[in-house]
Amino acid sequence: MGNDVFVITEHMDGKFSDVSFEMVGKAKELAPALGGQTVAVVLGSGLSANVFASDSTIYVDDANLAQFNPEAYGKVIEALVKEKSPRLVMFGWTATGMDLAAWLSARTGKPCVAYAKDLCIENNTLIVNSQVYGGKMIAEVAPEGDMAIVAVLAGSFPAEAGQGSTTATQAASPVALDGLKIKFVEAIKPAGGDVDITAQTKLVSIGRGIGGKENVELAEELAEKLGATVSASRPVVDAGWLPRTRQVGKSGLKVKPKLYLMLGISGAPEHLEGMKSAELIIAVNTDKKAPIFNVAHYGATADLFEVAEAMLELL
Amino acid sequence: MNIVVAIKHIPSIADDLPVKGNNVDFDSVDFVLNEFDEQSIEQAVLVKEAVGGTVTVVGVDLIGELDNVLHLALAKGADKAVKVTADEPGADSHQQAKWLAEAIKGMSPDIVFAGVQASNDLDGQIGPMIAAYLDMPYIGGVSSVEAAEGTAIVTKEFAGGNAGKYSVSLPIVVGVQAAPKPPRYAPVSKVRQVAQTATIEKISPSADGAGAGLSMKKMAPPVVTGHAEMFTGSSKEVAAKIVELLKSKGLA
Known part of the structure; x- marks a missing residue:
């Protein structure tokens, strides 16, 4: 098994969200302690993916990934994770990451921690703090086994530490993406007419x-x-x-x-x-x-x- | 259309959560229906009203009090209620999802609805896990569903008021963020009437385990790093202090 930290980044209209950079920044702290590297994972089409301060960036470019599609994204991430065996996979606890983290956990049998507010390594053990019960409680947990999936609350870490210019390595989708049961139809932009x-x-x-x-x-x-x-x-x-x-x-x-x-x-x-x-x-x-x-x-x-x-x- | 709603009975966060050892003391908290499940029950009933079919609500009975919640769902328009009799107040999402997936498998659903999240989803939400266990696709954050024979159009919400429209082939598991309409109200008299006549199907949990794989170290209220400066006194005094503060900052 590997020791790398995979950060599943997210984007909309060609722009990466802050939580992506926040996670890359945090991953750079964790990866050396785990004896691995920080790998930004980008799924999309026609993106400029050389924007992270990661050790490397994997960019899977496929027309089926142009807009977020939980089925297509799930298949690609599952294949990547099975092939590369990272130690830690980080998602945002966001509209996109929430569709994938627990699903990947059930598919792979690897533990998942949601609502994550902080992560650290203590005595070679990954410890995750999770903000549960509407923020009334903090659970401190250690995911067992050789791979952990963590879904991180946006705004938990500074974004600056994750910004950089690492050249992305473009790759074709590791799985066939034909015959998807979920198909993106169209984007709906915020309704106008009311006060902003x-x-x-x-x-x-x-x-x-x-x-x-x-x-x-x-x-x-x-x-x-x-x-x-x-x-x-x-x-x-x-x-x-x-x-x-x-x-x-x-x-x-x-x-x-x-x-x-x-x-x-x-x-x-x-x-x-x-x-x-x-x-x-x-x-x-x-x-x-x-x-x-x-x-x-x-x-x-x-x-x-x-x-x-x-x-x-x-x- | 065969519509299933998977629900979660969770500790109420209206009061303080007592701690026992390194977890919540589940024996001394009130359990309530996950608030997003109210949205998902409403969405399920709306789909039934639009295209016909039956709505089956299924949950894990953790503390022997799920009947109240199931009766409410029936009073709001669900047709059948099923409970997995687990009697395990601290069962995590993985375990509940496994039990629910096994219960749902035999129902041959077209759509399975679940609340998009619950406040105790430490190990993730049951919706995506049920989908994985049933080998069905999952889409969450959904705020509207228009179903037809074998397909549905769903709207998924993103941050900042953005959304996406998706076409899906059934069967699918849908995580509901909000129903297109506020959840309907069921009068107490109707809930009582349902409680007297309804049959709730019981399913024993299988021995098949699906632990979350998390070693609990600690459960505690957050360490407070900062706290608001509190205004005390009567409501009038509080109001006067707020207004004074706003005026001093040129905000009123």
Whole structure:
């Protein structure tokens, strides 16, 4: 078995996502301790793949890989992993990596750690910290055996360390990609027409704690008084209380406003991915142990409705 | 169309999670339905309403309390409920996926839905694993499914509001991010009525193990490196302090 660290990179519209560079940077720390090399793995078509600071880059160029396709990507990655036997395979815990990491684990019988926040080598053993239970707990685990699959939360490591210009070695797909059961049809771009929350300097952001659609109005009134726009965490959007254009977080948009005032958002890792760089974060939540209080600059354990109404009177 | 929904009963994170040894103390936590499974049940019922068929909901009964969740699913429009009687509160995703795959295999499904993720998916999600065990393709992060005979068009979400439309040949396993509509509400009276009349099929877990291969070292709340400066007092006092802060920074 080999000791290399494979980083499964991801891209959209020809641009690699930050998490790809973040993982390559981390892999460069881990690979020497494992006695192996950092290998960036790129699947796509017509890409400029010489962008990583890895020891080497494998670029599988095939028309069937031009857009993400979980079936095609899975087949290629499984074949590569079986052929090269890396010690560690890193995915992003992202829309693409989430389709592949656990699948590869079940296919290969090798262990998988999801929600990974950090990795290190202690006494020649790989240790992974995983942020489970909505960020309320950290599990420290050691994957057993000769190969581990780890899916890493975006934003866990600096991206700069993974940026470079290693020449990619282009290869044909190691498996036939005809007869796929999943076929990419078309890309759907973000819906226009609504305000662009990424362009706002102030956001009043509501979470599950808002309780119902009828209460969104209160947040809107407060936002209006502050010259802000209302945004939300995923459950609010899934419940249909606000349109998807207002969703902050991993499956929504990344925002960096001057003010991010959070009402009833607990701060699951998926939400933090979208807002942790805001300049001033104030969180109001009834759960004094909500993970958001570890990230917010200011906080209060209080009823959001009472606080919002009292703020309206003062503004 | 033969539609199956694989669900996960997971520790509630509404309260603090007690720790026993190097894992959560599963005997002293409340279990709830994974929130993404509510979306996947809704998506399954929407497909049934559009093209006809049956919806079978299947989960692993970890603590002997899955019936409540299954009754709710039936009240929302599922036709059949099946539980794998495991009585193993700490069963990991690999083990649950293995049991569920074995239960689902005999159902000859056209589509298997699963929640895209669960908060206790330390070793990954059951959806992709069920797909691997059943040798079916998997696509996750899905926010809409339009099924027809033998095929479906699914929309998969990416970051930043981007999405992709995919055409898939059935059977397939789909990881649901969100149903196109908010999950429907089932009145308590209807759930009670279902609970009195419904039959839940029981399946014994096979001895076939599928461990996650993870050695647990520690489970603990995050070490806090930073903490918000907390405003205390009544809600009015908190509001006054927030407004004062905003004014001092020229934000109000």
